[in-house]
Amino acid sequence: MRTLRDKVILITGAGGTVAGAVEAAFRREGAQLVLIDREAVRVTGRAHSFNTPAFEADLSSFGSAQAVVAQAEAQFGRVDGLVHLVGEVVMGRVDEVHEADFERAFATNVQTLFYTVKAVLPALRRREEAFIAGIAAGEAYGERAAGRSLFAAAKGAVASFLRALDAELQGSHVGVGIIFPMGTVDTRTNRARLSEEAARHLIHPDALARAFVAAALSGEGGTLLELPVYPPRLPVRQVV
Template identity: 30%
Template sequence: MNDLTDQVAIVTGASRGIGRAIALLLALQGAKVVAVARSAEELEELNAKTHGLAIPADVSAEEDAQHIINETLSQYGRLDILVCNAGVGSFNLLENFEAAEWDRIFDINVKGTFLLCKAAVPHFKAQGRGHIVGIASDVAKRTFEHGTVYGASKYAQDAMLGSLRKELRPHGVKVSTIYPGLVDTYFNDSKPGAADSEKTHLRPSDIAQAVRYILEAPPHVVVDELMIHPMTQEW
């Protein structure tokens, strides 16, 4: 297995939910965690447990994305892992969506992934190794009512990561995508711990364990895509 001790890992959307669970687990495995989110207060609380680096930032802003990479390299001298987890969602009939909501969802889910990867890829290629893990969604593989905008963003993110996987493979850089089903988080203004959520939803720690599984795979093993969803979820 690949040892995560002292590997430098950026995790976006780390202040709560899936991102927080990933950051905590990677720190537990000995990684140096760079936690990124918009909430400075929540990041500081997390950083007290991970003992890494906290960077308040908006991943959809190009200068912020480059700042995240620059600060990581300045602090640790290298970057081994990039987990693109930051994401937002909203569900409605297509005609009820405002263009501004389309922009918000695509800015975080698609543009944010693009900008972080764009800033990190030259470093990964130069060192001949690295691992990008994108947290997509099972809706990148299916469609459903009220999911026109969110689903479109996840299809776009999935296509981008899939193409990037082929671009970077000759350079020794891995790109993996995880497709979670329903997860008990704050997503779409939900509150964790809702009635029966333990029976119908995955836990953030389930996704964190999936990330760990991918990252700890031996160097010659490549996990391109990993679907994870509760057995009760209907397709």
């Protein structure tokens, strides 16, 4: 995209911590946001502060995804982009996780992405320039992490789906971006369970938000398809 100004961008999973940073970053670039979450109450405050609509949608069915895209098109007359941030972190070693964990990992991370992309593609193909982005994980970029096998598999599927989608969209005006947090993201939950020293290495959501904006604005002369975002570099503490 040459610019995000006045572009209508759907953001799913809009009530999350990373989503809040992404929404603020895209709004600063002049985008018109459409916030989508499975619980409208999670995004009511943000929608008010950004002066933008909030829609409640589960996205676990194609019909639900189609309905929310139709609502956005009816209100704004078009849709220019999608940033898909739905997806639960499912922890546990292979011999500890259950069937329900498997279903939750793939339903939230992969199924919602597939249905939402399928629902929004017709609208995006009608635009002169458009954009789709999703969030993967370091495990999908080649890192290994014991105790996160299902999450790694689901995020690997997310990354593979978006890579294949990018290939399918070659020759179109629809760009694709995949953001890979290469470490733990700084959320209230993650910070509470870590030591003060470990918390210094958390990836701030603003860093991920900047990566999403950079990917969205790429395309002329080169594209940013895969963007790994690493933990911050910290000065070495001197031992006296």
